[in-house]
Amino acid sequence: MIVGDWIVAVLVLFPLLAATVPVAVGGRYERFGWPFAAVILLSTFLFVIGLAWRVIEEGPVTYMVGGIERPFGVEFIADGFSVVVVTLVLLVSLAVLVYTRIGGPRGNPFYAGFLLVNGGMLGVVMTGDIFNLYVFLEIMAISSYALVAASKYRWSTYAAFKYLMIGTVGASFYLLGVALAFAATGTLNMIDLSNQLAAAGYDSPVVIGSFVFMSIGFAIKIALFPVHTWLADAHASAPDGVSAVISALVPAVAMYAFARIIFTVFTPEFLEVNPIITQLLLACALASLFAGSIFAILQDHIKLVLAYSTVSQFGLVLVGIAVANETALFGSILHLFGHGIVKASLFLLAGIFALRFGGARRIEEYSGFAERAPILSGAFAVLAIAMIGLPPTFAFVGKWYIALGSFQEGYWIVSVLVLASTVLSAAYILPFVNRLYFHSFGGGTDNPNAVTSGMVAVVAIGAVLGVVLGFTAVELRSTVEAAIRTLLEGGF
Numbered sequence: 001m002i003v004g005d006w007i008v009a010v011l012v013l014f015p016l017l018a019a020t021v022p023v024a025v026g027g028r029y030e031r032f033g034w035p036f037a038a039v040i041l042l043s044t045f046l047f048v049i050g051l052a053w054r055v056i057e058e059g060p061v062t063y064m065v066g067g068i069e070r071p072f073g074v075e076f077i078a079d080g081f082s083v084v085v086v087t088l089v090l091l092v093s094l095a096v097l098v099y100t101r102i103g104g105p106r107g108n109p110f111y112a113g114f115l116l117v118n119g120g121m122l123g124v125v126m127t128g129d130i131f132n133l134y135v136f137l138e139i140m141a142i143s144s145y146a147l148v149a150a151s152k153y154r155w156s157t158y159a160a161f162k163y164l165m166i167g168t169v170g171a172s173f174y175l176l177g178v179a180l181a182f183a184a185t186g187t188l189n190m191i192d193l194s195n196q197l198a199a200a201g202y203d204s205p206v207v208i209g210s211f212v213f214m215s216i217g218f219a220i221k222i223a224l225f226p227v228h229t230w231l232a233d234a235h236a237s238a239p240d241g242v243s244a245v246i247s248a249l250v251p252a253v254a255m256y257a258f259a260r261i262i263f264t265v266f267t268p269e270f271l272e273v274n275p276i277i278t279q280l281l282l283a284c285a286l287a288s289l290f291a292g293s294i295f296a297i298l299q300d301h302i303k304l305v306l307a308y309s310t311v312s313q314f315g316l317v318l319v320g321i322a323v324a325n326e327t328a329l330f331g332s333i334l335h336l337f338g339h340g341i342v343k344a345s346l347f348l349l350a351g352i353f354a355l356r357f358g359g360a361r362r363i364e365e366y367s368g369f370a371e372r373a374p375i376l377s378g379a380f381a382v383l384a385i386a387m388i389g390l391p392p393t394f395a396f397v398g399k400w401y402i403a404l405g406s407f408q409e410g411y412w413i414v415s416v417l418v419l420a421s422t423v424l425s426a427a428y429i430l431p432f433v434n435r436l437y438f439h440s441f442g443g444g445t446d447n448p449n450a451v452t453s454g455m456v457a458v459v460a461i462g463a464v465l466g467v468v469l470g471f472t473a474v475e476l477r478s479t480v481e482a483a484i485r486t487l488l489e490g491g492f
Contacts, residue, residue, distance in 0.1 A: 005063040007051050008076040011086065012126050014044055016119030016139070022108035033111030038097050040115060044122075045090040052083045056479060060492060062128070071192035075128035077492050080483030081333065082125045084476075085256045088337050089121050092248050092344040095458045099348045100241040102452050103355055105150045113150070116143040117245065121253045128492065130178050130265065131188045133257055134171065137221065140253065141167045144246055148238040159233035166220060166230040174217030180210035181265075193265050194490055202266075202273040211266055211277070218261070221254035224318065225288040228311045235307035240351025243303060247310045248344035252336050255314055259321050259332075259487070267490030268324055281322035286417055288315025293424035300363045302350045305428050306343065309387065312421070313339045319418060320402040328405025329484050330477050331398045338394030338469045342386045345462025349380055352455050358445030366432055368441030373448075375456060377436045379463040384433050386466030388425045394469035395425075401473075 018040045022033040054061055055078055065074040078086075093114070100106065120140030127133050145167065149160035182188055184206045185196035200207055216227075223231040235243045262271070271278050292312030299305045313335070320332030353360050353369065353376065360366060370377035389395035399422065403415040469476070486492065 005061055007047055007054070008061055008063045008078050008126055009065060011044060011047050011051065012076065012119060012123045012136075014047070014119075015040055015115045015122065019112045019115035019119060022112040022115075025108070030108070033108040034097070034101055034106065037111040037115055038094075041090060041093050041097065041118065044118075045094065048083070048086050048090055051078055052087065055080055055083050059482065060486075070128075071187040071189040074132060075189060075191075076126045077128040078126060079486065079492060080480040081256070081259075081487065084333060084337055084480060085125050085253065086122060088252060088340045089118065089125070089249055092244065092340055093118050095344060095348065095462070096241045096244050098454045098458045099244075099351060100239075101454070102450075103239075103241060103351055103455070105152075105239050105241075110147070110150050113143045113146045117147060117250075121249060124253050124257050128190050129188050130181065130190060130193065130261070134175055134178060137174070137254070137257070138171055140250065141171065141221070144242075144250055147242045148234050148246065150242065151237055151239050153237055155233075156237040159237040163230045163234045166227075170217045170220030170227075172217070173213050173220070177210045177212070177214030177217065180206050180213065184210065190260070190264050191492055194267050197266060198269070202270045207266075207270075208274060208277075211261075211270070214261055215258070215281075218254055218258040219284065222251045222258065222314050222318075223311055224284055224315060225291040225311055228288070228292070231311060232304055232307050235310075236301065236303050240303075240347055240354070243306075243351075244344040244347040247307060247347060248340040251310060251314050252340050255317055255321075255336060258318075262321065263324075263487040263490065264492050268488055269490065271324060278322055278324070281318065282411070282414060285315045285318035285322055286414070288312065289319065289417070289421050290315075290424065293421060293428060296428035297424065299428070301361050302353075302363070302366075302432065303347070303361065305432075306346055306350065309425070309428065310343060312425070313343070313387075316399065316402065316418065316421065319414060320398075320405060323402070323405050323409055323411065323414070324488065325405050325409055326481075326484050326488065327408060328402050329487065330480065331401025331403075331405060333480060333484070334394060334401065334469070334473055334476060335398030338386070338398060338466060341462050341469070342383050342394070342466045345379070345459045345466070346383050346387065348455070348462075349376065349383065349459045352376060352451050352459065355450040356445075356447055358447075363431055363435055366435040367439035368436070370436045371441045372446050375460065376451075379456075379459045380436060381433050382463035383459075383466055384429045386463070387429055389422045392470040393467050394473075395466075397470045397473045 060079040123136030145164045184200045220227045296308035320328040386393040403418040406414040
């Protein structure tokens, strides 16, 4: 297979340009959107397979648009880390398409927005420029606001507006950080910035201010505690397929970008010169880890439980990034990927249960579903175990690496807290499993025809992957080891 450098730019531009087509032909072909989006994303996924092969064989792939070299040209870069995140984006997006074919929402404008949010996410992952990163973040964000509002409930308009307002604040903070970095260095290219920021001095108030503003912006985009308040309303009122995207993918892509800013732009040396920043990152991460779990325990609505779980899980991912050694960083990458698969599957499963059982959302409404839907209930139980982090699932392995990496750096209290968080995860998800299996079905609506075999297959595959990823951790680590080492050396 011959894959040129151009494939990195094609991955980004293909869904972005394709997003215009469903709107252009929407008036004439009402059902054009879904098959078109499926073809585009499946084709993009095939490009990713070629790119992954190229990265594994030859290392990072770089493409300069128009042949203009850095620091002036627009650069796209792919390495082992970015390929993992791009693979996650497309796998989950294809699964969401399977669900929305019947579960909705439908319509050409929706699928145009869906392609747009995918193009934005791929752009965030592939760009090598901090201003273009802002542009792609906003493409991702604005299209996700529109998708949240696509629900049939009027409350979703309020939730989308709240999401937009808070998201705009986050983008503004990030852009302020970009402006300070540019003022200090005169460049926006990530690789060039890493050299120029070092020359400006990591203890410079302008450099530190730039990092702080960017960090606040990313904390809002990721929905870390205490700037997570947009998350619950957006998840609860968004269509189920959209909830899967904004919980599994949007925070994951933002966390990837944050990690790229920390390691590639500011470099680990910046953290060594300013150890207080590492302490603050760890404090923020642990606060999210435990606050998110506590908020989830207090909910009885499945989508709110899963939403607050996202706050907790990305706090855990940030712990590994803040510890910043090979072991912990691999744990974060594994957890980011596995969480995306499992959380998206759980949101789709919540939608499937609602379709089949008359809109069931609350814990008491889940009574006895295992009697009527054993395969779906079995998938839920496996996904719940994976989310908790019991052996041999991805979450157990990811937590273990993060805890081990923390211990290696002398943060033994952090290690204990990471492992102890498993108890809280069990406390918010096991009550639903208990209702499924240990309570009798209370009667009411049961419409098996509302659920397609494709929906069942998607969540079953997600459940299997949640377990299998734990067994394949060693192979995955060997694939991304070079990228992790390069990150910790301040490269791409």
